[in-house]
Amino acid sequence: MSDVRRKYESFEGDNTFLCKGRLVMAKRIGIFLGNVSLLTVTSILFFAFDAVYLGQHSSFAFPLVAGILCLLTFATLFRTATIDPGILPRATGAEKDANDHENSVRIANGEHNNSYQQSSIRTHTIKGEAMSVRFCTTCHIYRPPRASHCGICNSCIENFDHHCPWVGNCVGKRNYRYFYLFLLFLSTYGLFVLGSVVYRIVLVSREDGNSFPQFLGKVPCSIIVCCICAFSAFSVIGLCGFHSKLIA
Amino acid sequence: MASARPDSQPPRFFIQRDYTMGTVVQFEKQPPADLSSKVTQDALHVLSDTVEHINSIFEEAEALDGAAYLEGCLACLTLCTYYVWPCVQTKYEKAMHKLAVYLETQNSTVFRQHGMRLVHPMERGLRVIEIVLLRSS
Numbered sequence: 001m002s003d004v005r006r007k008y009e010s011f012e013g014d015n016t017f018l019c020k021g022r023l024v025m026a027k028r029i030g031i032f033l034g035n036v037s038l039l040t041v042t043s044i045l046f047f048a049f050d051a052v053y054l055g056q057h058s059s060f061a062f063p064l065v066a067g068i069l070c071l072l073t074f075a076t077l078f079r080t081a082t083i084d085p086g087i088l089p090r091a092t093g094a095e096k097d098a099n100d101h102e103n104s105v106r107i108a109n110g111e112h113n114n115s116y117q118q119s120s121i122r123t124h125t126i127k128g129e130a131m132s133v134r135f136c137t138t139c140h141i142y143r144p145p146r147a148s149h150c151g152i153c154n155s156c157i158e159n160f161d162h163h164c165p166w167v168g169n170c171v172g173k174r175n176y177r178y179f180y181l182f183l184l185f186l187s188t189y190g191l192f193v194l195g196s197v198v199y200r201i202v203l204v205s206r207e208d209g210n211s212f213p214q215f216l217g218k219v220p221c222s223i224i225v226c227c228i229c230a231f232s233a234f235s236v237i238g239l240c241g242f243h244s245k246l247i248a
Numbered sequence: 249m250a251s252a253r254p255d256s257q258p259p260r261f262f263i264q265r266d267y268t269m270g271t272v273v274q275f276e277k278q279p280p281a282d283l284s285s286k287v288t289q290d291a292l293h294v295l296s297d298t299v300e301h302i303n304s305i306f307e308e309a310e311a312l313d314g315a316a317y318l319e320g321c322l323a324c325l326t327l328c329t330y331y332v333w334p335c336v337q338t339k340y341e342k343a344m345h346k347l348a349v350y351l352e353t354q355n356s357t358v359f360r361q362h363g364m365r366l367v368h369p370m371e372r373g374l375r376v377i378e379i380v381l382l383r384s385s
Contacts, residue, residue, distance in 0.1 A: 053385055088373045091373075095262065095376060095378065125269065127268065144265065145271055178328070
């Protein structure tokens with residue numbers, strides 16, 4: 001009986017593989033797990049207290065919309081975090097030899113950037129404009145246009161955007177749409193939760209004419225949720241706006 | 249571009265990607281220069297036609313048509329879980345399977361008589377189409 005070895009077991013980059021190679025993440029996923037925990041805790045606190053209150057005293061739309069947004073946020077986060085962002089496999093065998101040979105020939109001809117003389121340049125004409133691509137000495141390939149080598153994942157990634165520790169993965173060709181959707185849904189969810197929590201606090205403060213310190217004691221979790229949302233919302237919304245501008 | 253390997257290994261040639269239209273997956277229709285001296289004109293012509301067909305399969309796979317749109321909607325509705333359902337194959341996966349079948353057919357019929365074998369570009373990270381020269385003509 002042959003010993004079946006899956007490709008991920010001999011993969012040379014720095015990645016974490018889960019579920020027998022079906023899930024691909026970066027090597028260190030501590031910040032990602034922290035992110036998930038924060039989102040989970042905030043969501044649980046919101047749904048346990050504020051959503052219930054608003055569902056009873058205001059409208060069922062609050063928990064419903066929040067629920068949908070929450071599910072979409074987690075789904076897109078999970079999808080961004082666990083799929084292959086567009087890793088270019090390293091060249092092996094004959095292709096590696098051919099590329100190394102071409103690299104050394106080009107270096108001998110002087111076709112390299114003086115700052116890093118180990119790697120040469122190939123020039124392509126893309127839609128009428130000249131563009132040069134560089135040789136990657138780790139992966140032994142000439143990178144396609146818009147590809148870049150991620151030092152953390154130690155692989156070349158297609159249409160490389162950045163390595164996001166919050167998501168625990170690189171953001172590249174294959175998961176950019178899920179990353180953008182995650183930012184979008186998280187911003188919307190965060191704003192909706194913030195708005196709902198503030199509305200709940202206002203409603204509670206109006207009933208029975210409680211004095212200021214007294215009613216705060218009735219809504220401790222709401223305050224916590226409110227603070228978390230307020231602090232994290234700004235950076236997420238900022239990033240979302242930045243990527244929207246990139247896409248537009 | 250050929251690679252110099254020990255005599256026990258057959259020589260290999262590579263058809264590089266054609267980036268003139270951007271990052272879409274297309275391969276150069278011109279056969280590699282060093283292969284031209286090793287095979288017949290007939291073989292080169294067949295190779296050119298094959299690469300053109302491969303390019304059209306990729307164009308179809310990456311096209312943003314109704315099927316791609318429906319897939320996106322389905323992904324949103326099922327919260328991205330539909331990708332793991334065993335019964336569902338995405339449009340791209342179907343196209344890659346079609347390409348594999350096409351290459352298998354071409355290799356076993358046309359290219360075998362010319363002493364060549366093409367490797368599926370997915371095996372090489374969609375960078376090159378590798379041509380293994382089993383014998384020179």
